[in-house]
Amino acid sequence: MRYLVTGCAGFVGSTLVDRLLADGHDVVGVDDFSTGREEFIAKARTSASFTLVRGDLRDPAVAAGAARRCDGVFHLAANADVRHGTEHPTRDLEQNTIVTVNVLEAARANGVRDFAFSSTGSVYGEAPLIPTPEDAPIPIQTSLYGASKMAAEGFIQAYAEGFGMRVLIFRFVSLLGERYTHGHIIDFVRQLRAHPESLHVLGDGKQRKSYLYVQDCIDAMLLALREDTGQVGVYNLGTDEYCAVNDSVGWICETLGVRPALSYSGGERGWIGDNPFIFLDCSRMRALGWKPTMTIRDAVVRTVDWLQETGA
Amino acid sequence: MRYLVTGCAGFVGSTLVDRLLADGHDVVGVDDFSTGREEFIAKARTSASFTLVRGDLRDPAVAAGAARRCDGVFHLAANADVRHGTEHPTRDLEQNTIVTVNVLEAARANGVRDFAFSSTGSVYGEAPLIPTPEDAPIPIQTSLYGASKMAAEGFIQAYAEGFGMRVLIFRFVSLLGERYTHGHIIDFVRQLRAHPESLHVLGDGKQRKSYLYVQDCIDAMLLALREDTGQVGVYNLGTDEYCAVNDSVGWICETLGVRPALSYSGGERGWIGDNPFIFLDCSRMRALGWKPTMTIRDAVVRTVDWLQETGA
Numbered sequence: 001m002r003y004l005v006t007g008c009a010g011f012v013g014s015t016l017v018d019r020l021l022a023d024g025h026d027v028v029g030v031d032d033f034s035t036g037r038e039e040f041i042a043k044a045r046t047s048a049s050f051t052l053v054r055g056d057l058r059d060p061a062v063a064a065g066a067a068r069r070c071d072g073v074f075h076l077a078a079n080a081d082v083r084h085g086t087e088h089p090t091r092d093l094e095q096n097t098i099v100t101v102n103v104l105e106a107a108r109a110n111g112v113r114d115f116a117f118s119s120t121g122s123v124y125g126e127a128p129l130i131p132t133p134e135d136a137p138i139p140i141q142t143s144l145y146g147a148s149k150m151a152a153e154g155f156i157q158a159y160a161e162g163f164g165m166r167v168l169i170f171r172f173v174s175l176l177g178e179r180y181t182h183g184h185i186i187d188f189v190r191q192l193r194a195h196p197e198s199l200h201v202l203g204d205g206k207q208r209k210s211y212l213y214v215q216d217c218i219d220a221m222l223l224a225l226r227e228d229t230g231q232v233g234v235y236n237l238g239t240d241e242y243c244a245v246n247d248s249v250g251w252i253c254e255t256l257g258v259r260p261a262l263s264y265s266g267g268e269r270g271w272i273g274d275n276p277f278i279f280l281d282c283s284r285m286r287a288l289g290w291k292p293t294m295t296i297r298d299a300v301v302r303t304v305d306w307l308q309e310t311g312a
Numbered sequence: 313m314r315y316l317v318t319g320c321a322g323f324v325g326s327t328l329v330d331r332l333l334a335d336g337h338d339v340v341g342v343d344d345f346s347t348g349r350e351e352f353i354a355k356a357r358t359s360a361s362f363t364l365v366r367g368d369l370r371d372p373a374v375a376a377g378a379a380r381r382c383d384g385v386f387h388l389a390a391n392a393d394v395r396h397g398t399e400h401p402t403r404d405l406e407q408n409t410i411v412t413v414n415v416l417e418a419a420r421a422n423g424v425r426d427f428a429f430s431s432t433g434s435v436y437g438e439a440p441l442i443p444t445p446e447d448a449p450i451p452i453q454t455s456l457y458g459a460s461k462m463a464a465e466g467f468i469q470a471y472a473e474g475f476g477m478r479v480l481i482f483r484f485v486s487l488l489g490e491r492y493t494h495g496h497i498i499d500f501v502r503q504l505r506a507h508p509e510s511l512h513v514l515g516d517g518k519q520r521k522s523y524l525y526v527q528d529c530i531d532a533m534l535l536a537l538r539e540d541t542g543q544v545g546v547y548n549l550g551t552d553e554y555c556a557v558n559d560s561v562g563w564i565c566e567t568l569g570v571r572p573a574l575s576y577s578g579g580e581r582g583w584i585g586d587n588p589f590i591f592l593d594c595s596r597m598r599a600l601g602w603k604p605t606m607t608i609r610d611a612v613v614r615t616v617d618w619l620q621e622t623g624a
Contacts, residue, residue, distance in 0.1 A: 085470070085474065086474040086475065089413075089416075089417055089420070089471075089474075090413060090417065093409075093410070093413050093467065097405075097409065097463060098405070098410070101401075101402060101405050104401075105401055105402065108401070125469075134450070135449035135450055136449065136450055137447035137448065137449065137450070138446070138447055138448055138449070138450050138451070139450070140469050140544050140546075141465075141466040141467070141469040141470045141473070142469070142470065142473045143470055143473070143474070144467065144470045144471075144474060146466070146470065147463075147466035147467045147469065147470040148466075148467075150462070150463070150466045151409060151459075151462070151463030151464075151466055151467070153453075154453040154458070154459035154460075154462045154463055155405065155453070155456070155459045155460075155463070157437075157452050157453040157454070157459065158397070158453045158454065158455055158456045158458065158459040159401075159456075161453070161454045161455070161584065162397065162398040162401075162455070162456060162584055163398065232452050234452075272473065272474055
C-alpha cells in the first residue's frame with residue numbers, strides 16, 4: 001500500500017513512517033519542519049520507498065500533490081501545543097482544523113479510501129464521566145486545541161458520510177517514548193538539568209493525567225486500520241491507569257538520581273484550559289485485541305532515558 | 313445596549329434587528345447580501361439607532377470594525393444550505409466555522425462581553441437519543457453543515473473559557489414564519505404554483521422534522537440572554553412536537569387549496585446527510601419560562617400565507 005503521513009518528521013509521524021516502511025509499504029511524508037525534526041526521518045530517507053515533501057499544508061496545493069496515488073492517509077500534522085492556545089487565538093483553527101480539511105479535500109480529489117486522524121482526549125474538555133468513553137455527553141470545549149481537533153473530527157465524519165471515505169479517529173492521551181519533544185516531562189528534565197536542586201510545578205501537582213507509549217499507540221492505529229471495517233471508527237487510546245503529576249515527578253527524579261525541592265504555582269489547573277483529570281475508557285480499542293505493552297511508569301522512565309541519551 | 317447582529321438582512325437576523333430596535337437598543341448589522349435581502353432591513357434602515365455594514369465576514373477586518381463599542385454579538389451569519397454541502401466541500405468551513413472565529417476574534421479584541429450564536433439541531437447528526445437533549449452522546453457528523461456548526465460551537469466555548477466571554481449557543485430546529493427564504497416549504501410552494509396538479513417529494517415523505525416559529529425563537533434567545541448568568545449556555549430551540557414531511561405537504565396543499573398527485577424520490581433520506589428524524593428535547597429552555605406560541609401547523613400555515621402575500 002501507499003500511505004501519506006502528514007507531520008512525518010514529528011514524534012508520532014516519524015515513528016509511524018519507520019513502522020510502515022518496515023512493514024513493506026510505500027510512504028509519502030509531508031512536513032513543514034516547524035516542529036518536525038530532520039534527524040527523526042534521517043533513517044526513513046535512506047529508503048527507496050520513502051518520498052519526502054517539504055511543505056505547509058495550509059496550502060491546499062501541497063496536500064493535493066502529496067495525496068496523489070495514495071491508498072490511505074494518516075493525518076498527524078498539527079499544532080500540538082495545548083497550553084499556549086490563548087496567546088495565538090487563530091493558530092489551532094489554521095493548523096488543526098483548516099489543514100485537516102485541506103488534507104480531506106486532497107484525499108477526496110485523489111480517491112483515497114482510508115483516512116486516519118490523530119485526535120486527542122482534550123476533545124472531552126472537563127469530562128463529567130471518567131473514565132471517559134467515546135460516546136460521552138457532548139462536551140463543552142475548554143481549550144482552542146481541543147476545539148480545533150473536535151472541529152476536525154466533525155469534518156472528517158461528514159466526509160465519510162458525504163463521499164464514502166472510510167475514516168478512523170484516534171483520541172490520544174499524551175504520548176511518551178523515543179522522539180518525545182514537548183510536554184511536562186521534557187520541561188521537568190530540562191529544569192532539573194539546569195538546577196537539580198529545585199523543580200517548579202504548574203498547578204498543585206495533583207492533576208491526574210494519562211500517558212501512552214508511542215509504539216503502543218501505533219500498534220493500535222494499525223490494528224484498527226486492519227480490523228475495523230465500518231465507515232467511521234472512533235477510538236480512545238490510552239492505558240487503563242492514570243497518574244498524578246507528582247507521581248511522574250517522582251519517577252523522573254528517581255531516573256535522573258536527583259532530589260529537588262518542589263514548588264508549586266498552585267490551583268488545580270496548571271494553565272487556562274488545563275484539565276485536572278484525564279482518564280479515557282479504552283475498552284473499544286481493547287475489544288479489537290489491542291493491549292498496551294508499557295505502563296505509564298515504564299513509559300515515563302523510557303522517555304527520560306531517551307532524553308538523557310540524546311541530550312534532547 | 314449596543315448589539316452587533318451578523319447576517320442582519322437574513323430571515324432570522326432581520327427579524328431580530330427589528331425586535332432589538334423596538335426594545336430600544338442600538339444595532340450594528342453586517343451582511344454581505346449573498347442571501348440576505350435589502351427589503352428585510354428597509355424598515356430598520358429608517359431608524360437612527362441602526363447602522364448597516366455591507367461586508368464579507370471572511371475578512372477579519374470587516375468583523376473587527378463592526379464589533380467596535382458593542383456590548384453583545386448575535387452571530388447569525390451563515391451558509392444555511394444543508395442539502396448541497398457536498399457540491400461545495402469547503403463552503404461550510406469558510407462561511408460557518410472560519411467566519412465564526414473571525415467574529416469571536418473581533419468580539420474579544422473589542423472587549424465584547426456577550427456572544428450569542430445560532431447553531432443547529434443538525435449538530436446531533438442522526439441522534440441515537442430522541443427527543444435529543446443538549447448533552448446527548450457525542451454525535452457522528454453526517455453533513456458538512458452540521459460539522460461546521462459543531463466546530464463553531466467548540467471555538468465559541470473555548471473563547472468563553474480562555475477569554476472570559478459569556479456565550480450562548482442555540483441549536484435551532486428549522487425556523488418558519490415571515491421572511492422565510494429557503495427550505496422545503498418554499499420548494500413545495502413554488503412547485504405547486506408552477507404545477508398545482510403534481511408535487512415531487514425528496515425521500516419517502518415519512519421523514520420526521522421539527523419546526524419553530526421565528527418570533528418564538530427570538531423570544532427564547534432574548535430570554536436566555538437576560539436569565540442565564542453562566543459562562544456557557546447551550547439550548548435546544550424547538551417545539552415539543554414533530555411532524556412528517558407528508559403532514560406539512562398536507563397543510564401546504566390545504567392552505568393553497570390544491571390537491572396535487574404526489575410522487576416520491578424514495579428512501580428514508582431526501583439527500584446525502586438528510587436526517588430522517590429530528591426532534592429536540594427543549595426542556596432546558598422551557599425551564600427558563602419560555603413557551604412557543606405557535607404549533608408546527610400554525611407556523612407552516614403562517615409561512616405559506618406570507619409566501620403567498622409577498623409572492624416570494
